Amino acid sequence: MSESGSEMSYADVVASGPQQSAEEARANPVDEVIPTDQSVESLIDVNTGVAVVPNDFLEQEVQTETQAKRIELEEAAAAEAAEAAEAEKKAEKREARKEKASDKASDKAAKKEKAKTLAQNPIIQANGVLFAIAAIALGFGAYRKHQAGQLTWKLAGLWSVGVATLVGGDYCLSNFLWKKYPFSKK
Known part of the structure; x- marks a missing residue:
């Protein structure tokens, strides 16, 4: 501060003073360590925790x-x-x-x-007996005709028509009886 009571900044005070030579403005030189075998052995290794990685590390x-x-x-x-x-x-x-x-x-x-x-249904039992008798009669009749030499394809066809008629009639009668007298196990 000056005596006149006005305040000056630090930059103003420095600027009003004598100028430094180039040698004074330069920073002080840094001391260098000259390594020798003994001095290196006594130093602590600061790189123990540092790992060296390959160049393609980020692409791995x-x-x-x-x-x-x-x-x-x-x-x-x-x-x-x-x-x-x-x-x-x-x-x-x-x-x-x-x-x-x-x-x-x-x-x-x-x-x-x-x-x-x-x-146990009487309709089923009657159908079984009817077809058993029809099979026996057809077989016996065919055997007799064969022994007599009178069994022909025409006769076999007529018997087939008779069997088909018997089966159709039995189906109709059984269906009628089944609906009229439904069987249930007691």
């Missing part, structure tokens, strides 16, 4: 050990998930086969029960 897919471990863990988890899914698929297939076998067994049992019920 895996850049750190942590990434490599994470990738290994993800691959292992994916493999375990695939194995679990495969085991689940096999279990589902096994269960489906068991259900199918169980369904077949229950269907077979239901069919057997239905056959037993139908075998």
